[in-house]
Amino acid sequence: MSRIGKKPVELPSGVTATVSGQTIEVKGPKGARSFTATDDVTIAVEENAVKVTPRGTSKRARQQWGMSRSMVENLVIGVTEGFKKELEITGVGYRANMQGNTLKLALGYSHDVDFEVPAGVTVTAPKQTEIVVEGTDQQLVGQVAANIREWRKPEPYKGKGIRYKGEYIFRKEGKKK
Template sequence: MSRIGKKPVVIPAGVTAKVEGQAISVKGGKGELHFTAPDYVSVALEGTQIAVSPRSEDKKARAAWGMTRSIVNNLVIGVSQGFERKLEITGVGYKAAVQGKNLQLSLGYSHDISFPIPDGIAIAAPKPTEVSITGIDKQRVGQIAAEIRALRPPEPYKGKGVKYAGEFIFRKEGKKK
């Protein structure tokens, strides 16, 4: 039994949801998102709640049950509140700035990196050492944050690089004489 899957997704005021077979569409103040649920689960709209239940008791259905409920919940949160991921840049001369539809990053390489900002995602650099990624799709926001972090992941000796806000970097001791 999935403890997460058992809970229905509550639809807040200002958000409308439609369920047509396995297709779910959620519309809110920030935009509209769509998701097609796997065939292992059934999705039903019950008043102001969306209920997800497995079609059978096999392992795949139980695995898809909680995942589908979480994805539907993220759709509802995304169109009502949105998602944000913050990155911190650490290192001498490392900085970020938004120029038009690109994020310009100086990460210690011989050249600056120009990261194109995709549609549906907003990237801001309130400080040269901070990057804020916002959007309505949690998966896309997290993926873009991971792609930016992968340009210069934090290294364990000095901690230089791009890291998630609040991420702990395990430090190593340097060489000993």
């Protein structure tokens, strides 16, 4: 029995949800997002909340129940508050700056890395050692942040690289003579 799926998703003021078939579209102050659920669940808008119920008692229906409810909640959060990932750059000479729609990264390579920012996400560099990725789609924001981090993951000896804000890097001791 899904404990997450039982709870209805509350719609804050200024947010509207419309259901057509298995697709739910949520509109809010930051834009509109939609999600298409599988045939294992039923989505209904009742008063000021979205309710997800399973069709049957199969294992797949119960799995989709909780997942679909979480996806609907992420749509509501995305169009009201949005999602945000913050990255920190550590290392001598490592820096980032935005030039138009391109993030320029100096990460110790013989060349600068040019990262094209995809549509639906805004990337800013408030400082040379900070990168902020924001958007309404949680999956896209996380993927863009992971792609940026992939260019220079933090290494365990000096901690140099790109890390998520608040991420703990397990440090290793160097060689002994």
